[in-house]
Amino acid sequence: MPRQAVVALLVAVALTFGFAIAPGVAAKEAAPEAADPALEARMVRIASELRCLVCQNQTIADSNASLAVDLRREARALLKQGKSDEEVVAYMTARYGDFVLYRPPLKSTTMLLWFGPALMLLGGGAVLVAVLRRRSRMNADQFERDDDEAIDPDIADAAAPRALGRAE
Amino acid sequence: MKRLWFLIPLAAFFALAVVLAVGLKRDPREVPSPLIDKPAPKFALARLDDATKTVRLDDLRGKAFILNVWASWCVACREEHPLLLEFARKRMVPIYGLNYKDTRPEAAGWLASFGNPYDASFFDEDGRVGLDFGVYGVPETFVIDGNGVIRLKHIGPLTPEVLADKIEPLLKKLDA
Numbered sequence: 001m002p003r004q005a006v007v008a009l010l011v012a013v014a015l016t017f018g019f020a021i022a023p024g025v026a027a028k029e030a031a032p033e034a035a036d037p038a039l040e041a042r043m044v045r046i047a048s049e050l051r052c053l054v055c056q057n058q059t060i061a062d063s064n065a066s067l068a069v070d071l072r073r074e075a076r077a078l079l080k081q082g083k084s085d086e087e088v089v090a091y092m093t094a095r096y097g098d099f100v101l102y103r104p105p106l107k108s109t110t111m112l113l114w115f116g117p118a119l120m121l122l123g124g125g126a127v128l129v130a131v132l133r134r135r136s137r138m139n140a141d142q143f144e145r146d147d148d149e150a151i152d153p154d155i156a157d158a159a160a161p162r163a164l165g166r167a168e
Numbered sequence: 169m170k171r172l173w174f175l176i177p178l179a180a181f182f183a184l185a186v187v188l189a190v191g192l193k194r195d196p197r198e199v200p201s202p203l204i205d206k207p208a209p210k211f212a213l214a215r216l217d218d219a220t221k222t223v224r225l226d227d228l229r230g231k232a233f234i235l236n237v238w239a240s241w242c243v244a245c246r247e248e249h250p251l252l253l254e255f256a257r258k259r260m261v262p263i264y265g266l267n268y269k270d271t272r273p274e275a276a277g278w279l280a281s282f283g284n285p286y287d288a289s290f291f292d293e294d295g296r297v298g299l300d301f302g303v304y305g306v307p308e309t310f311v312i313d314g315n316g317v318i319r320l321k322h323i324g325p326l327t328p329e330v331l332a333d334k335i336e337p338l339l340k341k342l343d344a
Binding site for chain 2: 053054056066067071074094095096097099
């Protein structure tokens, strides 16, 4: 019975991950329009930094959603007009906000986003150092004895039946 | 005081849990628009019912109005349509439609079969004006004041709550 359960679980896990991965593999990459390869490469480089709003975990370069197609068309048109990469990105953020940027800009509102993880790491490290330092100054008799150092036979005997009882 | 220090991690945990819980409740599909309180992008589009008549944003100035982005291919638009029809009967403000990436016959047929709440619809065939308005999920609804400034944007189908709690109070404020 347990073996069957394990097999069933493995199958379930395989199916779950299989289905979860399959659409990603099956999704076609958006086909580039190769009129001017250099311009197209620039457009793709910009578009791969921009989030598609309809399919939020894809970039505009990856997505085949009609909005992404339109935005690629606009980016291409702007580049053809001689606009710089920054101007194309500004065009997108003026309409859709900083949300479309996969690299959010460093502003007062995004400080926590940028430095939060580092602050948490430093804070955690500081607490760890403080605790370890205090412990290193403590005397040995201030610690509880480890179980394997237990020499009191009463404690050892009392613990044994309980451990066995649980295995039944 | 020092005795209570062991509660700090617990408090930190709860603070984090609250922050994350609030984050879970928010809809990630609703992206705040940078266009709020900015002048609406200028446009000049032909009317849906008359290709020879061009409407410009400046023609609509002077009074607050609602701009509803819709399309005949948009399923969620059907969902909000009865509400929009009902709201149009109140005649609070003009309601204009931005017919987004559609075809004239299909759009006209859609209005004929479901009813037309719009004072006029503008035909945005390639979606360029929609892009300027930052449209990404049809239907979308904008409230634009008499000076042509976007005051509110609602993404997705309208609900009675959004109309009653957000749009109507705002329109009353703009009227006053």
